[in-house]
Amino acid sequence: MKQLRILRIIILSGFAAVIFGLLSLQQLISTERDDALSGVSQQRNALNQYALRVYEQSIKEKFSQARAQVSQLLRNPFLDDSGIIYIEKGTQKLPRPYARNVSQPNPVTVYHSLLNPQTSDPRNLDALLLKRLALYRSAIHHIKNNDTGAIAPAIRTILKHRSLYQIDPRFDIPSVTALLTIFSTFGKPNQKFMSRVILEGYGNTSRKIITGLQPDLLSNKNKFLKNEFLFLTQQIMTLSQKHNIPFKTFKNRVEQKILVIPDSPAKGTSYLDNTQWLMSTDPAGTVLGFKVSVEKVRQNIQQHMRKVGLIQKMDKVNTTPIKRQSTQVIKHPAQYRDFTLSIETPRWEIQLSKIESRYIIKTSLIFLTGLISLLLVVLSLLHQRRKQQYINLKTEFVQAISHELRTPLTSIRLMAETLEMRLEGITEAKDYPSRIVKDIDGLSFLVENILSFNRLEKGLWDLERDPINIDDLVSAINAEIHLYTDKKVSITVKNSHSTVPIKGDSHLLKMLLFNLIRNSCYYNRHEIIKITIHYCTDTRHCIEYSDNGFGIDKDKWQEVFKDFYRILDNQRASVRGSGLGLAICRKIMHLHGGKIYIHQSDSQGSLFRLVFGDT
Known part of the structure; x- marks a missing residue:
């Protein structure tokens, strides 16, 4: 009995130890799974952060390139300025816009007044403009009268006056255009002279004393209303064509689509005319912006990361649109973006699938082990219960049979002793009673042994x-x-x-x-x-x-x-x-x-x- 109880305690304690071990193992497996998932997540975040750093670095480089490009575009109006926005002191410099407010003198009036002497002179001209107007009229008079000796000095005087005094282009450009139109109509101007005045200008490459009409008009586009600008460009292209002067680039810049920019453009990512622009404003209020192609940015980052071996050919860089709050503070232009960058790779999906598969297999094995352990414990306890029942039955049987043997043995011994006394003196039967008594004593010893064995087996003997x-x-x-x-x-x-x-x-x-x-x-x-x-x-x-x-x-x-x-x-x-x-x-x-x-x-x-x- 006592041994069975001890064995039962050992079995239950062992089962509890197995369950504790399995739970501890499950915790380790869960920790291993979490660490593996965290490792994949950290790898994903690291690559995403790297892609973001590459983007920010490329944006910094583009801003540096844009700043360097602004000075070139301002010096050379023939360059395409459609990809740059430059606003200085509240005035849009690039791309060059039309004038928004009408100012005097009217260029068309100036042009026609010189072509037609009967037309009244422009009003509100200062002394310098009146002086220049007089020089133009004098030169036109000599041209129309075919006064060959006076034409060249008159034009040189105008060129000298233009080189010395910079006057309002709204007066100067239409005046020169009208002069060249009359000269081309009534005289025989030198082609080189016309090329210099219309296209090349006077002076060296680094510093122009007098700018040609084509670049001069493009540079001062923001001084003219749209109709005024188009009128003058038409006259200049006609003169250029007549005297075989190149004007294709000039025409392309004239026909370039005008970008409408709000008075106070927002820094960050903006959409102007359905095109994405990235703009920043420095402390002085100067606005600099350039076009951004998200797809091209994505391709460049993807190509770079493949080149340095961070991603493979099957991997991709994805962009996801996001919306910023209008009040959100952005510390650096490189952070201006309305999309997130993320790396998509089948390797991570395979890794995650393997991690989950291993976790499920290990967890299933632990559960199965626990279930088998429980089944073994149940079977063991059932076996112990049946064994206990068997021992109880055996004990009851031994007690019953011992009692059944002890009672008749006692009676038989008593009768044998009585018989021994009565048969005393009869030689033939003298040893029968003693033999009966010895056999009974031997049988009693056997019964006593059986009872003692049973008590010792069950642990019921109290030792003294x-x-x-x-x-x-x-x-x-x-x-x-x-x-x-x-x-x-x-x-x-x-x-x-x-x-x-x-x-x-x-x-x-x-x-x-x-x-x-x-x-x-x-x-x-x-x-x-x-x-x-x-x-x-x-x-x-x-x-x-x-x-x-x-x-x-x-x-x-x-x-x-x-x-x-x-x-x-x-x-x-x-x-x-x-x-x-x-x-x-x-x-x-x-x-x-x-x-x-x-x-x-x-x-x-x-x-x-x-x-x-x-x-």
Whole structure:
């Protein structure tokens, strides 16, 4: 009973330990999965951040390029300025716009007044403009009168005056255009002269003293209304065509679509005329912007990351539109974007799939292991329960059969003793009663052994420890031994006083010695059974028991202490026995915290050692 309870506790404790281990393992697996997912996420974030850094660096470079490009575009109006926005002190410089407000003098009026003398002069002209107007009229007069000697000096005077005094282009450009138109109509101007005045200008490459009409008109586009500008461009292109002066670039710039920019453009990403622009404003209020192609940006970043080996050919860089709050503060122009950058790669999806698959497999195995463990525990407990039921049934059977045997044996013994007294003097039947009594005593000893074995098996014996006196034990045994054997038994006790007292249950030790002595009597060919009992001389808490019996083969020294085990050889086959004697001895010594074993055995007899635990 006690062993089964201990075994049940061990099974449940083991199951609890297994469950705890499985839960701990599951936690480790979950942590491993989270770490793996975090690693993939960190790798994804790192590549996304790298793509963002590449974008920001490219934007910085583009702003630097745009700043350098502004000065070139301002110097050379023939360059395409459609990709740059430049606003300085509230005035749009690039791309060059038309004038928004009308100012005097009217260029068309100036042009026609010079072509037609009957037309009244423009109003509100200052002295410098009146001086220039007089020079133009004088030159036109000489041209129309074909005054060859005076035409060249008059034109040189105008060119000198233009180089010395910079006047309003709304007056200067239409005046020169009208002069060249008249000169082309009534005179024979030199082609080189016309090319210089219309296209090349006067001066060296680094510094123009007088700018040609084409670049001059383009540079001062913001001084003219749209109709005025188009009128003058038409006149200039007509003159250019007539004198074989290139005007294709001039025409392209004239026909360039005008970008409408609000008075206060927002910094960041803006959409002007359905085109995405990126603009920034410096502390002085200067606005700089350029066109942005999100698709081209994406392709450049993707190409760069593939080149440095961060992504593979199958990987892609994606852009996702976002909306910023209008009040959001942006610290650097490189952060101006209305999209997010992200890396798309099948490798991450495969990694995530593998991580989840491994997690599911490991978790399933843990669950299966726990389920199997639970099943084994349930089966073990059911087995223990059935074993307990079997032991209970066996105990009940032993108790019942022992009771059924003990009661009639007592009655038979009483009647045998009575019969022995009544048959005294009858020679033929004199030994019958004594034989009956001996057989009954032997049977009673067997019943007592069965009951003792049952109590020891169930752990129901309460051990009482007292100092052991071998002489007293042997005296009690000598008083009863004749009841169990017809042979003469000689028990010798040597050095019966131990230097180290041994404590034990005298009743159990008496039972132990009785079983050893009965075996010595049963398995013995001698007429006199010689038994020696004494304390060991080389081991503490030890008693030696020796006899002159058959002896036991060495390969059976451990087997003989098993329950119900008997040696069935030629010498022992005819001896009755239950196989409980030495098993009871083993259980008694185990209850004392010690052990019994065969120290020596041969054909001359056997030597048993009873080693007790510390008392």
